[in-house]
Amino acid sequence: MDSAILFDIQRFSLHDGPGIRTTVFFKGCPLRCAWCQNPESWKEKPEIAFYEHLCRRCFNCLPACEEKAIVQHVHRRVDTAKCTSCGKCADTCVDTALRVVGREWDVGTLVDELVKDCDYFEDSGGGVTLSGGEPMLQAGFLKALLPELKKRELHVTLETCGVFTWGRMESLLPFLDLVFYDLKIMDGDTHAGFTGSDNTLILDNFTGLSKNLKNLQARMPVIPGVNDSRANIAATAEFLKMNDRDSIHCLPYHNMGEAKIPRLTTCQKSLNLESSTAEDLTRVKALFETQGVEAIIYE
Numbered sequence: 001m002d003s004a005i006l007f008d009i010q011r012f013s014l015h016d017g018p019g020i021r022t023t024v025f026f027k028g029c030p031l032r033c034a035w036c037q038n039p040e041s042w043k044e045k046p047e048i049a050f051y052e053h054l055c056r057r058c059f060n061c062l063p064a065c066e067e068k069a070i071v072q073h074v075h076r077r078v079d080t081a082k083c084t085s086c087g088k089c090a091d092t093c094v095d096t097a098l099r100v101v102g103r104e105w106d107v108g109t110l111v112d113e114l115v116k117d118c119d120y121f122e123d124s125g126g127g128v129t130l131s132g133g134e135p136m137l138q139a140g141f142l143k144a145l146l147p148e149l150k151k152r153e154l155h156v157t158l159e160t161c162g163v164f165t166w167g168r169m170e171s172l173l174p175f176l177d178l179v180f181y182d183l184k185i186m187d188g189d190t191h192a193g194f195t196g197s198d199n200t201l202i203l204d205n206f207t208g209l210s211k212n213l214k215n216l217q218a219r220m221p222v223i224p225g226v227n228d229s230r231a232n233i234a235a236t237a238e239f240l241k242m243n244d245r246d247s248i249h250c251l252p253y254h255n256m257g258e259a260k261i262p263r264l265t266t267c268q269k270s271l272n273l274e275s276s277t278a279e280d281l282t283r284v285k286a287l288f289e290t291q292g293v294e295a296i297i298y299e
Contacts, residue, residue: 001140019126046102127155162202237291
């Protein structure tokens with residue numbers, strides 16, 4: 001793959017690896033987590049997002065769309081069955097109520113963009129983090145990108161949900177300095193209920209990486225009432241110790257991602273949960289540590 005679809009590049013990231021980092025968000029994800037913070041990452045192709053609160057209903061977008069995909073609905077502006085995500089409607093929208101989510105990048109252009117931040121990386125011990133979505137869905141692009149980043153001596157972190165073909169990951173390992181690996185729920189049926197997929201492949205791939213990569217770091221998004229039970233934490237701790245891992249990074253749940261749902265054509269529904277509190281995370285930390293696993297809490 002000579003190109004990839006990205007939906008964001010975020011500079012000055014502080015929680016995606018050591019130092020100051022530039023995080024690259026890849027479009028496309030094999031999971032459908034009920035708590036997803038980035039529902040715009042689910043589809044692999046570019047899509048049109050509609051920000052209803054910005055729309056003045058001028059409908060300059062209507063004649064711009066050659067596919068007749070613009071609709072004059074109160075809460076919706078795009079007929080996704082007709083839309084090709086060409087972006088012409090967004091180009092005409094002076095209020096940016098219509099926006100294209102996702103853009104194609106080739107390796108050279110992306111590398112040129114990332115090396116602009118080399119001074120920050122050098123001063124802070126930072127680097128580039130590949131996130132998403134799931135970067136491994138575009139593993140062919142990573143195979144071309146990663147050697148170019150290493151030529152420039154950039155520290156590279158990969159964030160993954162664990163759904164990937166082992167052979168594709170194995171070929172990338174020499175170019176990765178750190179892998180952040182999500183362990184969401186240990187029970188397979190419960191995992192499937194909340195993410196759309198069981199976790200057999202995820203757990204198998206974690207075990208494989210544990211044997212082949214020193215800098216593998218487990219992470220858990222802490223979702224109140226979903227995966228923060230004593231039983232799930234004990235099972236996660238046991239699995240980590242079976243794979244000679246003694247720590248996990250705990251990420252607080254934020255419900256800010258739910259504001260994105262109305263902008264997109266997505267099957268995601270609101271969980272109607274409050275964001276994690278400091279007390280929630282302190283309790284989870286204590287539960288892990290009674291099992292002999294260090295829990296690092298993200299602020």
